[in-house]
Amino acid sequence: MLHFYKSIRIFKKLPESNERLEYECKICKEVFLSPFTDKSDLYKHLNLHKEYKKWNEKYKNYKKIKVEPIIDADTMLLVKYFVTSNVSHSSLENKYLLILLNKVVGTKSFDETILPEVYRKLKNKLKEKINNAEDICLITDIWTAKQIQTLLAW
Numbered sequence: 001m002l003h004f005y006k007s008i009r010i011f012k013k014l015p016e017s018n019e020r021l022e023y024e025c026k027i028c029k030e031v032f033l034s035p036f037t038d039k040s041d042l043y044k045h046l047n048l049h050k051e052y053k054k055w056n057e058k059y060k061n062y063k064k065i066k067v068e069p070i071i072d073a074d075t076m077l078l079v080k081y082f083v084t085s086n087v088s089h090s091s092l093e094n095k096y097l098l099i100l101l102n103k104v105v106g107t108k109s110f111d112e113t114i115l116p117e118v119y120r121k122l123k124n125k126l127k128e129k130i131n132n133a134e135d136i137c138l139i140t141d142i143w144t145a146k147q148i149q150t151l152l153a154w
Contacts (some may be wrong), residue, residue, distance in 0.1 A: 001041075002023075002039075003046065003088065004025065004026050004027065004046055004049075004052060004055075005023040005024060005025055005026060005032075005042060006024040006026060007021055007022060007023045007024070008021060008022075013099075014095055014098070015036040016036070017035065017036060017037040018035055018036075018037075018038075019035065019036050020033040020034060020035055021025070021033070021034060021035075021036055023042055025045060025046075025049075027046075027049045027051055027052070028049070030045070034114065047122065071117050071118055071121065074101075075101075075105070075114060078101070078105065078114075079114060079118050082110075089111070090105055090107055092105050092106060092107050092110060093106075093107065137149050
């Protein structure tokens with residue numbers, strides 16, 4: 001939707017949620033002031049234009065196509081960070097971390113897109129290694145806990 005408006009795209013710091021930004025409609029050149037976090041007036045305006053309606057129909061059909069996410073090296077490092085530390089991924093909501101990352105990664109996309117894709121890739125790699133292995137060795141170890149419980153692990 002925002003590609004139908006001329007507006008500032010790169011920020012040195014994230015705007016406050018109530019800060020009003022200027023948006024110019026590329027179709028009719030009308031200028032709007034809209035809060036950074038509220039785009040409802042911009043949507044309403046675009047729905048007056050047949051160009052937007054046409055584009056929106058094409059976009060709805062495109063969204064139905066399942067596209068696998070691309071996990072780049074930086075995203076993989078981010079996943080490794082959360083897996084190996086005692087930090088909750090809710091820290092992705094921290095505006096200072098987002099500045100350090102130099103990209104926006106939300107907890108929802110992290111949970112629903114990134115982690116499942118990393119899991120799928122790791123699972124496929126492990127299957128490939130097992131399928132290509134000449135031999136597989138499973139080692140078991142038995143020990144006793146302080147509570148005198150016998151445990152078996154592999």
